[in-house]
Every structure is written in structure tokens, then in C-alpha cells.
Amino acid sequence: MSTETRGTGLPAQSSSPSWTTELRREDDALDALAEEWDDLAARCRTATFFQAAAWQRSWWRHYGRPGALLVVLVRRDGRLVGAGAFRRLGPLGGLTGLGAGLVDYSDVLLDDECADRAAAEFAAALPLTRPWHWLDLREVHPDAAVQRVYEHWRGNRRRFQDSLCQYLPAVPMDRLLKRVPGKTAQRSRVKLRKIAEAGVQVRSTPPEEVPEALEGLLRLHFLQWQRRGVTPEHRTERFARHLAESTTGLVATGRATVHQFHLDGQLVAVNLLLLCPSFGGLYMYGAHPVLRERLDIAGLLFGAALDETVGAGIPLLGLLRGQEPYKQRWRPDRLANQRLLLGPPGAAPAAAVRAGAVRLRQAAAHQLRTRFPRLKEALLARRRS
Numbered sequence: 001m002s003t004e005t006r007g008t009g010l011p012a013q014s015s016s017p018s019w020t021t022e023l024r025r026e027d028d029a030l031d032a033l034a035e036e037w038d039d040l041a042a043r044c045r046t047a048t049f050f051q052a053a054a055w056q057r058s059w060w061r062h063y064g065r066p067g068a069l070l071v072v073l074v075r076r077d078g079r080l081v082g083a084g085a086f087r088r089l090g091p092l093g094g095l096t097g098l099g100a101g102l103v104d105y106s107d108v109l110l111d112d113e114c115a116d117r118a119a120a121e122f123a124a125a126l127p128l129t130r131p132w133h134w135l136d137l138r139e140v141h142p143d144a145a146v147q148r149v150y151e152h153w154r155g156n157r158r159r160f161q162d163s164l165c166q167y168l169p170a171v172p173m174d175r176l177l178k179r180v181p182g183k184t185a186q187r188s189r190v191k192l193r194k195i196a197e198a199g200v201q202v203r204s205t206p207p208e209e210v211p212e213a214l215e216g217l218l219r220l221h222f223l224q225w226q227r228r229g230v231t232p233e234h235r236t237e238r239f240a241r242h243l244a245e246s247t248t249g250l251v252a253t254g255r256a257t258v259h260q261f262h263l264d265g266q267l268v269a270v271n272l273l274l275l276c277p278s279f280g281g282l283y284m285y286g287a288h289p290v291l292r293e294r295l296d297i298a299g300l301l302f303g304a305a306l307d308e309t310v311g312a313g314i315p316l317l318g319l320l321r322g323q324e325p326y327k328q329r330w331r332p333d334r335l336a337n338q339r340l341l342l343g344p345p346g347a348a349p350a351a352a353v354r355a356g357a358v359r360l361r362q363a364a365a366h367q368l369r370t371r372f373p374r375l376k377e378a379l380l381a382r383r384r385s
Contacts, residue, residue: 017076019117021125024071027064030057033071036080038253040109046145049256049274049281050103054249056085059098062242070095074121076111082118084108084146086135093133094354101233102242104165104281104320105337106137110145119148128155128344134354135342138162139321142338156343160358166319166332167279170309173302179331188329191296192303198263198295202304205258207251211244213258217270218243220286243284247272259304263291271301273308279316280309298326 030037034053041047049055060069064087074082084107086095097106110118126149128135139162140146150157168176173192177185205213218240222230233239250256255276261269269287273280282305287297302317309317319327321337341354 018078019121020075021121022073022075023125023127024073025067025069027060027066027069029069029071030060030085033073033080033083037083037109040080040083040111043111043113044109044115044145045112045277046107046141046143047109048105048107048141048276048278049250050099050105051107051109052250052253052255054253054255055103055246056098058242058246058249059102060085060087061245062238063100064098070127072108072122072125074118074125076114076118079111081111081114082109082122084122084149093128093130095128095133095135097137102239104139104163104283104318105141105144106139106146107141107144108146108149110148115145115148119145120152123149123152123154126153126342128342130344131346133344135340136354137340137342138337140338140340141165142335146340147338150340150342153342155345158341158358160339160341162337162339163321164323164334164336165321166323166327166334168317168319168330168332170280170306170314170317172310173306176302176306176330180329184329188296188299191299195295195300195303200268200295200300201262203260203262204308205251205260207248210248210251210258213260213270214240214244214247214272216260216267217258217272217284217286220267220270220288221284222286224287224289243272250274257308259301259308261287261300261304263294269297269300271304273305275309275312275314277314279318280305280312280314281318281320283320298329302330 024033030053034057037053037056041051041053044051068088070086070088072082072084072086073080085098087098088094089096097103099106108122110122126135127133137146150159168179177188180188218234221234247256247258251258255274257273257275259271259273260267261271268291269285271285272283274283275281282301285301291297305317319332339358341358
């Protein structure tokens with residue numbers, strides 16, 4: 001086991017807390033920390049389903065490169081109050097979060113009761129000391145815990161805009177329809193009545209049945225998008241294994257629900273809804289093409305997701321990344337994620353090069369949005385399919 005531990009904090013006094021930080025580099029570190037990790041996640045108000053131990057462990061098991069894991073831990077009197085998992089991108093010391101393009105929110109965990117001090121200790125522990133070191137963290141919510149770490153960072157730092165996420169208030173459907181224009185609301189009510197009259201049966205999947213349900217989701221997902229192209233990664237065996245393993249753990253701990261929709265005795269749709277205290281997230285679904293000819297799929301999925309989210313007392317339903325047309329019909333509120341780039345103090349050429357590359361890509365994306373909007377929408381739709 002490869003670890004580095006140091007003591008920090010105030011001079012030793014009987015009434016003063018003892019602060020320590022630790023760097024864990026062994027490949028099974030997340031497995032060993034799972035119980036503590038989820039205990040801390042429950043004390044971190046910004047934690048999302050992507051920071052749950054089930055998701056992080058599964059992603060690392062199926063996508064991680066041996067020897068590339070770095071886990072930063074902060075303890076107060078021995079209790080875990082700060083944690084974050086990163087992966088090294090290569091020999092030059094570049095770091096990024098776990099999840100790559102499969103997560104909509106990256107973050108670290110900080111105990112709400114001592115978040116600011118834990119963030120300061122976390123920042124001091126980050127191993128970004130050489131000119132060629134940097135940390136590039138994508139898809140960070142503006143209120144994420146890692147924003148505190150960013151504020152405490154004493155080296156080079158840059159903040160950029162990242163993907164646009166969208167949100168709806170988690171309210172009953174009749175209230176949600178008040179957000180949309182009258183004619184659109186009227187058409188939606190007609191579609192919802194047709195769904196109710198069709199007799200679609202909705203069932204929440206217990207943990208032991210999740211792998212089989214997700215096999216159905218992926219099968220319907222491929223069938224649904226076969227003529228428009230499917231994200232290549234979604235066709236891989238490792239994605240299927242990761243999705244089944246992580247979702248089973250999330251469902252078992254109340255952080256996800258898998259809805260199965262049956263019509264005339266046949267499975268016609270499956271939806272994966274991720275849950276955290278601040279919002280629910282519609283992550284992925286599959287629906288049979290024949291269903292589209294009979295019913296409004298968006299209304300069917302949104303209705304079940306709203307019922308689940310409202311019933312759990314969660315205030316928002318997140319549509320996650322992407323601006324697909326079926327989402328815009330509901331007039332969602334928009335909030336952009338951020339991209340945080342940290343480099344060492346003083347000369348930081350690697351971080352500067354990274355920042356320059358980000359600016360160039362953003363400029364190119366702006367040109368794409370303004371000059372070729374239809375192409376941009378098509379690329380976004382394919383990215384989130």
C-alpha cells in the first residue's frame with residue numbers, strides 16, 4: 001500500500017482538533033474506503049450520485065489504468081472530512097477526475113460542518129509542486145464543494161465555462177405544464193391522457209433485478225438510435241458492466257431508480273433516474289421505436305421521474321447535459337458547469353499550455369454555435385444519446 005501522511009493544523013492543545021492529510025495511490029484504495037466515503041458523502045450537501053462510492057469504485061474498476069489512481073484524504077481527529085479521487089493522465093503529472101465523459105458532475109467531498117478548513121487542508125495536500133504538474137477538473141457545478149478548494153489554492157488557477165445543464169422544478173405534472181405556452185401545454189395534456197388511457201404499467205426495479213433491467217435499457221437504447229448513431233462507448237462491454245455494477249449499488253442505497261415500462265405485457269421502455277438530496281437526474285433511457293408511434297415517450301418518462309422525485313422530497317429534476325429538443329419543450333432553467341484548472345505556484349508551463357488549449361477549443365465551439373447551429377445541435381444530441 002502506497003500512502004503519504006502528514007500532520008497539519010494548530011499547535012497541539014487538548015481542545016484543538018488534529019488535522020491530517022493522506023495520499024493513497026493503491027489501486028484498491030476506493031474499495032477499502034467505501035464505507036467511510038459514503039458516510040462523508042451523507043455529510044456533504046453538494047455530493048451527487050457521481051461522488052457515491054458505488055459509482056467511483058465501479059468506474060475505476062472498469063476504466064482505470066493500474067497505478068494511475070490518486071486519492072486525497074483529509075481527517076479531523078481521525079474522522080474523514082475531505083476526500084477526492086483523481087487519475088493521472090500520463091508521466092508528466094497531469095491529474096483529472098474519475099468518470100471522463102460519463103459523468104455530468106465532478107466534485108470532491110467536504111464535511112459541511114468544517115468544509116472551509118477541510119478545503120484548505122485539501123488544497124495544501126494536492127501534489128501539484130512541479131512546473132509540469134496540473135489538475136484539470138471538468139463538469140463542476142458552480143456550487144460544488146471543490147469550488148472551496150479552488151478558492152484556497154495558492155498556485156496558478158483558471159476557471160472556464162463547461163457544459164450547459166438544465167433543471168426543472170420537481171412539482172406535479174399539472175404545475176409543470178404551467179411553465180410552457182398555452183398551446184404546448186394543451187397538446188401535452190392530450191398526450192398525457194393518451195398515456196393514462198393506454199394502460200402503461202410502471203415498475204421500480206429492486207437491486208437484485210437491476211442488471212437484467214439495464215440489459216433491457218441498452219437493448220432498447222440501441223434499437224431506438226440505430227438509424228441516428230449511438231455513442232460508441234455505450235456499445236462496449238465495459239460500459240455495460242460499469243452501468244450494471246454502479247447502478248445496482250446506487251439503487252441499493254437509494255441514490256437511483258430504474259423504471260421499467262410495460263405495455264400489453266411487453267417491455268417497451270427503461271429509464272435510469274439518479275437521485276441526490278438536491279436534485280434527481282435523468283441519466284439514460286431506452287424506448288422501443290414502436291412506442292414512439294403510439295405514445296409521447298418524453299411525457300411518459302418525465303411523468304414517472306417527476307413522481308419519483310416529488311415523492312422523495314427532492315426539489316429539482318435535472319436534465320443533465322445536452323440541449324436536445326425534447327428537453328426544451330419543458331422550458332428548463334439553464335446553468336453552466338465550470339472547468340477548473342490548477343497549476344503549481346510560480347512558473348507553470350504545463351498548466352498554461354492546458355489553459356491555452358481550452359481557450360482555443362472554446363473559441364472553436366463558439367464559432368460552431370454561431371455559424372453552424374444545426375450541426376452543433378446534431379453533435380450534442382449524438383453526444384448524449
